[in-house]
Amino acid sequence: MTRQEKPEILEQGDPAEDAKAFRRTLGQFATGVTAITTATPDGPVGVTANSFSSLSLDPPLVLWSIARTSRSFGAFSEAAHFAISILGENQIDVSQKLSSSSDDKFNGLEWSPGKGGSPVIAGALATLECATETVHDGGDHIILVGRVLHHQRFAGKPLLYAQGQYGVVDEHPAFRTLANAAAPVGDTGPALAEQPLTTLLYLAHHYSSAAFDQHRREENISLAQSRILSELRRRPHLSRTALIGRVYLTEEKVNEALERLAQRAHIETDAQGLVSLTESGHAVAASIRRRVTAYEAEQFAGIPEDKLAITRDVLIRFINGLAHPNETDHAA
Amino acid sequence: MTRQEKPEILEQGDPAEDAKAFRRTLGQFATGVTAITTATPDGPVGVTANSFSSLSLDPPLVLWSIARTSRSFGAFSEAAHFAISILGENQIDVSQKLSSSSDDKFNGLEWSPGKGGSPVIAGALATLECATETVHDGGDHIILVGRVLHHQRFAGKPLLYAQGQYGVVDEHPAFRTLANAAAPVGDTGPALAEQPLTTLLYLAHHYSSAAFDQHRREENISLAQSRILSELRRRPHLSRTALIGRVYLTEEKVNEALERLAQRAHIETDAQGLVSLTESGHAVAASIRRRVTAYEAEQFAGIPEDKLAITRDVLIRFINGLAHPNETDHAA
Numbered sequence: 001m002t003r004q005e006k007p008e009i010l011e012q013g014d015p016a017e018d019a020k021a022f023r024r025t026l027g028q029f030a031t032g033v034t035a036i037t038t039a040t041p042d043g044p045v046g047v048t049a050n051s052f053s054s055l056s057l058d059p060p061l062v063l064w065s066i067a068r069t070s071r072s073f074g075a076f077s078e079a080a081h082f083a084i085s086i087l088g089e090n091q092i093d094v095s096q097k098l099s100s101s102s103d104d105k106f107n108g109l110e111w112s113p114g115k116g117g118s119p120v121i122a123g124a125l126a127t128l129e130c131a132t133e134t135v136h137d138g139g140d141h142i143i144l145v146g147r148v149l150h151h152q153r154f155a156g157k158p159l160l161y162a163q164g165q166y167g168v169v170d171e172h173p174a175f176r177t178l179a180n181a182a183a184p185v186g187d188t189g190p191a192l193a194e195q196p197l198t199t200l201l202y203l204a205h206h207y208s209s210a211a212f213d214q215h216r217r218e219e220n221i222s223l224a225q226s227r228i229l230s231e232l233r234r235r236p237h238l239s240r241t242a243l244i245g246r247v248y249l250t251e252e253k254v255n256e257a258l259e260r261l262a263q264r265a266h267i268e269t270d271a272q273g274l275v276s277l278t279e280s281g282h283a284v285a286a287s288i289r290r291r292v293t294a295y296e297a298e299q300f301a302g303i304p305e306d307k308l309a310i311t312r313d314v315l316i317r318f319i320n321g322l323a324h325p326n327e328t329d330h331a332a
Numbered sequence: 333m334t335r336q337e338k339p340e341i342l343e344q345g346d347p348a349e350d351a352k353a354f355r356r357t358l359g360q361f362a363t364g365v366t367a368i369t370t371a372t373p374d375g376p377v378g379v380t381a382n383s384f385s386s387l388s389l390d391p392p393l394v395l396w397s398i399a400r401t402s403r404s405f406g407a408f409s410e411a412a413h414f415a416i417s418i419l420g421e422n423q424i425d426v427s428q429k430l431s432s433s434s435d436d437k438f439n440g441l442e443w444s445p446g447k448g449g450s451p452v453i454a455g456a457l458a459t460l461e462c463a464t465e466t467v468h469d470g471g472d473h474i475i476l477v478g479r480v481l482h483h484q485r486f487a488g489k490p491l492l493y494a495q496g497q498y499g500v501v502d503e504h505p506a507f508r509t510l511a512n513a514a515a516p517v518g519d520t521g522p523a524l525a526e527q528p529l530t531t532l533l534y535l536a537h538h539y540s541s542a543a544f545d546q547h548r549r550e551e552n553i554s555l556a557q558s559r560i561l562s563e564l565r566r567r568p569h570l571s572r573t574a575l576i577g578r579v580y581l582t583e584e585k586v587n588e589a590l591e592r593l594a595q596r597a598h599i600e601t602d603a604q605g606l607v608s609l610t611e612s613g614h615a616v617a618a619s620i621r622r623r624v625t626a627y628e629a630e631q632f633a634g635i636p637e638d639k640l641a642i643t644r645d646v647l648i649r650f651i652n653g654l655a656h657p658n659e660t661d662h663a664a
Contacts, residue, residue: 006455007420007486015392015480025485026386026394028418028458030492030501032361053383054358055397056471060347062358063397063475065387086360088339092506123338126360136468138477139388143395145470148347153357154339155549157542160362162490162501169362169494170502171541174424174580192648196628197640198540200647205537207651208530209503210489217487248506296528299653303646308529310639311646314632315532316524319539321631 008217020256030162033087033095035124036064038079039117044106045075046119048099048250050161051141052084060148062128065141073142081116081131082146085124088156089168092248094121095159099250115149125159127152164224164253173206208299215291219284224249224257229277229285232267237274340549352588362494365419365427367456368396370411371449376438377407378451380431380582382493383473384416392480394460397473405474413448413463414478417456420488421500424580426453427491431582447481457491459484496556496585505538540631547623551616556581556589561609561617564599569606 015022037046110122114129130146160167266281347354369378387393442454446461462478492499598613
């Protein structure tokens with residue numbers, strides 16, 4: 001963990017000289033995920049965007065940007081209306097569909113027409129039906145400013161996109177009294193003993209997740225690359241499409257991670273376009289797996305096997321109850 | 333949990349008629365947190381902003397917006413350069429300082445001068461040193477487009493702002509094979525049994541966190557309000573400043589939550605400006621506490637007390653090891 005320490009620099013430079021490095025730096029800004037749509041005479045058009053930003057309360061304005069090279073550029077640059085649906089944490093499928101290169105992105109999507117007929121996505125966390133207010137030049141993109149005519153807010157939690165992958169929001173550890181404490185080991189014992197079990201679960205998960213980040217950095221691979229290696233270790237000869245479906249990253253991110261892995265000769269693609277691990281790829285995948293095993297062995301060293309078995313049993317019972325709330329309700 | 337179900341609508345309407353409701357809808361879009369700064373003849377000026385968005389790779393452009401009513405509006409609308417620091421998960425203090433109404437926001441902040449002298453914040457996850465490219469009108473804000481002259485990327489995870497509060501990014505449950513499974517209880521047992529203990533911690537935490545959201549909705553209060561009630565329950569007669577420091581929310585959010593709690597007569601403010609719970613406030617705070625206790629009792633029902641005690645003991649040992657990585661390293 002990096003608390004109290006200065007973070008390690010990964011790369012820097014002039015963005016004009018290395019667009020990919022610049023893109024990775026921009027990816028450090030976490031965002032929600034939106035589906036932005038409009039109606040055209042040829043049917044609905046939509047894209048996934050994380051360039052959304054609120055702009056003004058009075059008048060009510062929001063903005064987003066679209067690449068001049070996007071297939072949907074023409075439709076949006078001429079649209080009088082568009083609808084923005086802020087996606088909830090269960091809507092990765094919507095994000096994947098609208099960011100795909102499919103010709104029928106709306107196939108299987110549930111939506112209803114909003115102002116100007118723009119598709120409003122069902123199940124979203126919030127929706128904003130807009131009239132196009134202004135369009136500004138923005139380099140290789142244009143900035144679209146929309147005046148919000150109608151808004152809706154729903155219960156739920158947002159889908160996130162951060163550092164090249166989907167995520168969910170977790171409570172900040174600063175809210176938990178203990179996570180902020182800099183007290184030595186002996187002193188935290190009694191305070192922890194007073195916490196509810198659910199707080200202990202939270203702290204154990206958050207700290208171990210942060211510790212794993214460190215291990216991936218030591219292997220010099222991103223989480224995206226790690227996930228691809230692990231997937232290919234179990235199932236060789238996967239197509240790019242199959243990989244995209246399995247690792248829940250955008251097409252662009254999977255291609256970028258595959259490119260890096262290929263540069264390092266960790267993967268190879270056969271004549272049919274199927275991807276497999278090379279010998280060095282197998283070595284890295286195995287090394288990561290060993291790190292997980294060694295990490296757990298080290299962290300739980302000194303705790304008797306039977307106590308660990310009981311802990312596993314309690315957690316499994318807890319998860320089974322929570323994963324099936326309806327069944328729990330019926331039993332109660 | 334709301335998986336498979338349509339989310340409940342909380343509010344909707346014309347944003348021109350209720351700016352606060354519109355603001356809550358906009359808050360459904362999660363963002364990172366940035367510190368944006370510039371140099372003036374009178375010293376450094378800075379604000380906290382979550383309106384940042386990447387705009388263009390070639391040329392390298394980014395954008396953000398600032399309210400015309402901001403005290404720093406004059407400095408930024410005339411600035412030739414500004415620096416954007418994307419904050420890491422340990423930098424709530426930087427966010428709080430730059431969003432405060434203090435006259436000396438940079439007191440205690442560590443920074444170094446970037447292009448044009450704009451302060452670049454130490455310990456950030458990424459930094460972007462910009463020359464002002466264009467300024468666009470944006471209703472009650474202006475849009476500032478910056479050309480990025482130099483970028484830096486550091487290791488770490490981003491600080492989040494979502495639904496009115498700080499957060500951290502957690503892995504999406506879709507990445508965990510089991511979280512996606514719709515299998516009945518009996519079937520998940522063997523699959524869970526094969527998972528590493530750290531995966532079990534993750535699933536147990538994620539499911540219980542989602543279940544708590546439901547309880548707060550049933551009490552019809554936000555997490556921010558819940559946190560204020562809980563704080564006041566332990567410590568009556570707190571000033572607004574003290575509350576802001578204790579609940580890790582922005583000044584604006586605390587004021588908004590206090591306003592709502594006052595409307596419902598859950599809190600009262602005395603002549604010295606100190607806030608306390610009313611009788612009904614005590615009742616709601618106690619009710620939430622009972623929900624937590626009852627929730628745990630129900631979820632862990634049927635698991636013998638001695639097994640729960642062992643689980644607590646294992647988790648506490650695990651947390652103590654992880655919370656003090658240096659000590660663990662020395663011991664290893």
